Amino acid sequence: MSSRNERSWATGWFPAALVAMCVLSAVPVRAQTPDPAAQAMREELTRLRQEFEALKQQNAALEARLAALETTAPAAAPPAAPAQAAPAVPLPTEAAVPAGATGAGGPGGSLPVYGGANLSSKVFNPDMAVIGNVVGAAGKNDVQPSPGIRFDEAEVSFQSVVDPYARADFFLGFSPEGVSLEEGYITFTALPAGLLMKVGEMYPQFGKINTQHTHALSWVDRPLVATNFFGEDGQFHDAGVSVSKLLLNPWLFLEATGEVFSGNSSVFESHEPDQLTYAGRLRGYRDLSDAANLDIGTSVAYGHNDVGISYATTLAGVDATFRYRPLARAIYRRFLARTELMWSRRGQEDGNANAFGFYANGDYQLARRWFASVRFDYAERPGAPSLADKGVSAVVTYWPSEFSQIRGQYRRTRYAQQVTANEFLFQFQFSIGAHGAHVF
Amino acid sequence: MMAMAPPARAAIKVVATTEDLAALVQEVGGDRVQVEALARGYQDPHFVEPKPSFILKLHGADLLVVVGRELEIGWLPPLITQARNSRIQQSGDRYLDASLTAHILEIPTGEITRAMGDVHPLGNPHYWLSPDNGRLIARAIQKKLSEIAPTDAAYFAQRYADFDRRLADAEKRWTAAMAPYKGLKVVTYHRSWPNFTDGFGLDVIGYVEPKPGIPPSPSHTLELIQEMKRQQVKIIIMEPYFDSKTPDAIARDTGARVIVLAPSVGGQKEATDYFKLFEYDVNTLITAIKETGAK
Numbered sequence A: 001m002s003s004r005n006e007r008s009w010a011t012g013w014f015p016a017a018l019v020a021m022c023v024l025s026a027v028p029v030r031a032q033t034p035d036p037a038a039q040a041m042r043e044e045l046t047r048l049r050q051e052f053e054a055l056k057q058q059n060a061a062l063e064a065r066l067a068a069l070e071t072t073a074p075a076a077a078p079p080a081a082p083a084q085a086a087p088a089v090p091l092p093t094e095a096a097v098p099a100g101a102t103g104a105g106g107p108g109g110s111l112p113v114y115g116g117a118n119l120s121s122k123v124f125n126p127d128m129a130v131i132g133n134v135v136g137a138a139g140k141n142d143v144q145p146s147p148g149i150r151f152d153e154a155e156v157s158f159q160s161v162v163d164p165y166a167r168a169d170f171f172l173g174f175s176p177e178g179v180s181l182e183e184g185y186i187t188f189t190a191l192p193a194g195l196l197m198k199v200g201e202m203y204p205q206f207g208k209i210n211t212q213h214t215h216a217l218s219w220v221d222r223p224l225v226a227t228n229f230f231g232e233d234g235q236f237h238d239a240g241v242s243v244s245k246l247l248l249n250p251w252l253f254l255e256a257t258g259e260v261f262s263g264n265s266s267v268f269e270s271h272e273p274d275q276l277t278y279a280g281r282l283r284g285y286r287d288l289s290d291a292a293n294l295d296i297g298t299s300v301a302y303g304h305n306d307v308g309i310s311y312a313t314t315l316a317g318v319d320a321t322f323r324y325r326p327l328a329r330a331i332y333r334r335f336l337a338r339t340e341l342m343w344s345r346r347g348q349e350d351g352n353a354n355a356f357g358f359y360a361n362g363d364y365q366l367a368r369r370w371f372a373s374v375r376f377d378y379a380e381r382p383g384a385p386s387l388a389d390k391g392v393s394a395v396v397t398y399w400p401s402e403f404s405q406i407r408g409q410y411r412r413t414r415y416a417q418q419v420t421a422n423e424f425l426f427q428f429q430f431s432i433g434a435h436g437a438h439v440f
Numbered sequence B: 001m002m003a004m005a006p007p008a009r010a011a012i013k014v015v016a017t018t019e020d021l022a023a024l025v026q027e028v029g030g031d032r033v034q035v036e037a038l039a040r041g042y043q044d045p046h047f048v049e050p051k052p053s054f055i056l057k058l059h060g061a062d063l064l065v066v067v068g069r070e071l072e073i074g075w076l077p078p079l080i081t082q083a084r085n086s087r088i089q090q091s092g093d094r095y096l097d098a099s100l101t102a103h104i105l106e107i108p109t110g111e112i113t114r115a116m117g118d119v120h121p122l123g124n125p126h127y128w129l130s131p132d133n134g135r136l137i138a139r140a141i142q143k144k145l146s147e148i149a150p151t152d153a154a155y156f157a158q159r160y161a162d163f164d165r166r167l168a169d170a171e172k173r174w175t176a177a178m179a180p181y182k183g184l185k186v187v188t189y190h191r192s193w194p195n196f197t198d199g200f201g202l203d204v205i206g207y208v209e210p211k212p213g214i215p216p217s218p219s220h221t222l223e224l225i226q227e228m229k230r231q232q233v234k235i236i237i238m239e240p241y242f243d244s245k246t247p248d249a250i251a252r253d254t255g256a257r258v259i260v261l262a263p264s265v266g267g268q269k270e271a272t273d274y275f276k277l278f279e280y281d282v283n284t285l286i287t288a289i290k291e292t293g294a295k
Helices: A002-011 A013-031 A036-070 A120-124 A224-230 B019-032 B052-059 B076-082 B131-148 B150-181 B194-199 B218-231 B245-254 B274-292
Strands: A127-140 A149-163 A166-175 A178-188 A195-202 A238-246 A253-261 A277-287 A292-304 A312-324 A335-348 A351-367 A370-381 A384-401 A404-414 A420-433 B012-016 B033-037 B063-066 B095-097 B185-188 B203-207 B235-238 B257-260
Touching: A224 A335, A224 A351, A224 A370, A224 A384, A238 B052, A253 B052, A277 B052, A351 A384, B012 B019, B019 B033, B019 B063, B019 B131, B019 B150, B019 B274, B052 B076, B063 B131, B095 B131, B131 B150, B131 B194, B150 B274, B185 B218, B194 B203, B203 B218, B218 B245, B235 B245, B235 B274, B245 B257, B257 B274
Parallel strands: B012 B033, B012 B063, B063 B095, B185 B203, B185 B235, B235 B257
Antiparallel strands: A127 A149, A127 A420, A149 A166, A166 A178, A178 A195, A195 A238, A238 A253, A253 A277, A277 A292, A292 A312, A312 A335, A335 A351, A351 A370, A370 A384, A384 A404, A404 A420
C-alpha cells in the first residue's frame, strides 16, 4: 500500500499541480513589466494614503489636546481619546517602502542603511553647482599677455535655506592657483521694515559689474574700468554687513543699500582695526512696458588704501541699464544696453589722483541660441590718471543649451603707453548641478 | 505668533505666478481678493525675468500662490528672497504651492540627467490644464483663503461650490464635444499638454522639440515628419511663445495643420478666464480636426 502512495506522489496530480503553480506564479511577474502611467498612479495613491493617515493622526491628536484644554482638571487624562493621540506632536507616519527601494521586503520595511543614498539627512543637502570656465587667447598683447589656453576658474556654489529666517549662499573659486572664497554670506529674509540684511564675505554692491559673477557676463573678460579700478580680477570682495531697504513710493522700485566691510580687498587696505570700508548704493528701477524697463543706480565706496595709514580712496559710480525683451518672443529676442561711469579719488603722497573710466555695452539676442555684444572701454589708471587705456570688443556667443556657452571675442586695446593689442579671446563655459538665479 | 487676519473689509492681496492660478483665485475669492499674476499667459512660464517690479508686488502680498514642480525655479527664488515679506517665504504660512494636492503626470522614475533635456524631476508642471486639477487647485485656494480670513470662510465655500458646479457642467460639454475624436493622434511643440491630452483622449505621438527645452533639429524634424506621415497625424499643437517656422515647415510637408492653443489663461486673447481657456482650446481643436479631416 505504501508503495502505491509513493507512486501516486511521484506521478499523479502532484507534478501537474507543481507545474500549474509555477505557471500561475510566473504570470503576475510578467504583468508587472513597468507601465509608467500606472506606476505613477500607484505612487500617487501610496502618497495620498500616507498623507491621509498622517492627517487622521494629526486630527486625533488635536482633538485630544482640545479635550484636555477644555476640562478644568488637566490631570484627568482623556480616556476616550485613542491611545496614539497622547503625544501633542503627531506621530511620524510609517512610510510604505516602495518596491525595489533599499529596505523593501523586510518585516514592515527596514530602515535605510546609514551612509546610503536614501538616507533622509541628504534631503537637507544644499543646491550644489559647478561652473567651469576655460578661456584662451590668440593674437598680440605685449602689455597684458594671456596664455594660449587656461582653465580660468570653476565656480562652485552651495546654496540653501538655513532656517525659517535666513538662507545662505557660498561661492568658491577653484583655479589652478588655488581655492578662494569669493562669497559666503547669510541673507536674513524675514526682517521687518522692508529690510534685507546680508552678513559674510561678499562683493560690495558698487555699480552693476562688481556683483556679477563671471558666468553671468556677456564677454570673456571684464571691462577696463573694472580691472583698472578694482584690481586685476576686475572685482573686489570683502567681509562685512550689507543692509538694504525698500523705499516704497508710487512711482518706482527704489532701494537704498548701506554696507560696511573690514577694509581689506584689492581696492582698499586697512591699517588699523577701525579703518573700515564703507559702501552705499541707491537703485531705481521702473517698468516702461511689459517688455522694456530702465534701471538706474548710483554708488559710492570709501576706505583707506595701500599708500599709507592716512591715505584713503573714494570711488563713485553711476550706472544705467535699458532692457527690452518682448514677452511672447522672450526666448528668441532680447536687447540690453548698459553703461557704468566710475570716478576714483585716490589719496597719494603728492595729493589726490582723480581718475575716470566707463564702459558702454550692448547685448543682442539674434536667435534662440545666438547672442552678440559690442563694448566700448575707457579707463584711466587710479594711481596715474594721465595714463588712460581704451578698448573695443565684439563678441558672439553660442548656447548649445542653458547650461553651456561657447564664446568668441575680438578685442582691440590701446594701452596708455601707445601700445595696441589685437586679440581673439575664446571661452567655454559649462555648468552642472542646480545654480540659483541671480539678482536682476 | 498668531496669523493676523486682515481687517473686516480689506481685500486679501494675492500674488500668483501665472494667470491660471490668478483666475482660480479670482473664482474662489470673488470680491474679497485682489489678485495679480506675475507671468503673462502668452509668455513661456519657465523663462520669466525676475524684475524688481515683481519684488514690490511680492512685498505687499498677503498670499503667494505658485505652480511649483520647479516651473518657476529659474526666476522666482531671488524674488522671494528680496521681497522682504517673511510670510510668503517657502516656510511661511502665506505660501501656497498649488501642486501639492493636484494630480501630477510624468513623474520620472529611475535616473534623471540633463542629457534628457530640460527635464522636470518632480513631474510635469503644466498640470492646471485639466478641469479635475482646476477643482483641486481651487479647493486648496479655498482652504488657504479661509485660514487667512476665517470670517469669510462661508463665502469662499459658497464660491467654490458654485465654481465646482459650473465647471462640472462645462466639463460635460467639453467632454461630449471631444468624445467623437477620442484617440486622435497629435503632435505638440513642447511637452506641456499631457494633462489636457489625457483628459480629452488625445494621443501625443511626438514633439517638435527633440528633447524638452532643446530647439528643433533637422534630423529630428525629418523623423517626426516621417512618423506623422506613417500615422496620418494632421494636427500640430503649439504654444504662442514658440517660433512657428519649424511647425509650419512640418505642416507643409505632411499636410497637417498648426494650431496655436492657449497654454494658460491669457495665452490667447479669447482665453480670459479658466472656463474660456478650455472653450478656446477645445473649439479651436475641433474646428481644425473637422477642417483637416483628421482621425
